[in-house]
Amino acid sequence: MNDKEKRGNHISAEVRAQEGEDGKRKIVGYAVKWNELSNPIFGLFREQFERGAFQKWLSDPNNKVIASWQHRLHEVLGRRPKTLEVYEDDIGLRYEIDPPSWADKYVETIERGDVDGSSFIFIPTVEEWDETQDMAIRTIKEAQLHEVSPVTYPAYSQSTSDVRGADGEFRSADKVFEKFKNSKEDYSADLAMKKKKLELLEKI
Template sequence: MKETKEQREMMLPGNKVEIRKAEGEPTKIVGYAVRWDQLSHPIFGLFQEQFKRGAFAASLVNPDVYAAWQHDSREVLGRTPNTLQLFEDDIGLRYEITPPSWAEKHLETIERGDVRGSSFIFRAIKEEWDESNPDMAIRTVIEADIFEVSPVTTPAYPQSSVGIRSAQDVFNERRALPNMDNRGDSHAEERLDLIMIEHDMRLRKLSI
């Protein structure tokens, strides 16, 4: 299961996708796919997630990553190393896309603020879990591969997609590990069951 990719979206403060125009330079789409040590919103009520600085360092040595509009592989905006650049800086994993001429219509929607989120597809290589808060575990991704970055209109954590693990998959795998719930708390299993019930209710609302 670890070989399967995961998809995440970023709509946190200060994470807005921007258009950069400089005299004599091509127009670029600029944003951060990841911000270091910044906790995500609860992912379907199951867990929060953060990435440690340098998580993608190994993946960026010889990257083959592409950028697509709204994760649509028919609308590729750029690809490493020529029209997509990825950098790890003090803030996070930054991307700069030099889009093709046909993408002018998309640039306008970003400039107007209609599209302001970033989404990325990754595979966790090394991770840690903090379960000191029994109501909300925290997953820290220490090392990961990056495969795709995308400007998106309305980020939403996908529950199922070909070749992509859902948030529930990640949580269930962690839950299946020995001693996850054996912390001397007789109510831990009950709380986990309530989380899963709430998760199912949210899925039903999303499908309406």
């Protein structure tokens, strides 16, 4: 099983509050936008999500996804499928939260623009790597979604100066890149061995 990973966007109005049909305020935002390359993740690689990456996971109503405030699990804002809606559209992975009344103060901070970032926790299940560019590019083709969260400082935001608790997140990113490099080395070694066997057979 792959480890959980955390990513985020820090774009103005990425998260906002809006009034629903029932007159109640909702928290809405995009956790990720399709095929948009991230800035370098701790200088190791860049990353993008392919459209449909979460479709398989979201199609099963038994797969739970929660929304929390600042990734604090004791402050749950919503849970799929009742008080949290998560779906894919042409832009990216969108979420809509029906927050509880005690979260009114948090909704206000979003309305004021004090909190304008989104972050999410996922487990990649299918990915591709491209090393033909100056920096390796990781494309997530399929993933499990476990949590979305309005945050002040998204993990791996547009600038690493915004990162908080970066040490643990660097180790996570480093582990991802190391796993890719190791798998590539194993593949190259296997290919070299097969080539050597073929050369020996040709001499017989």
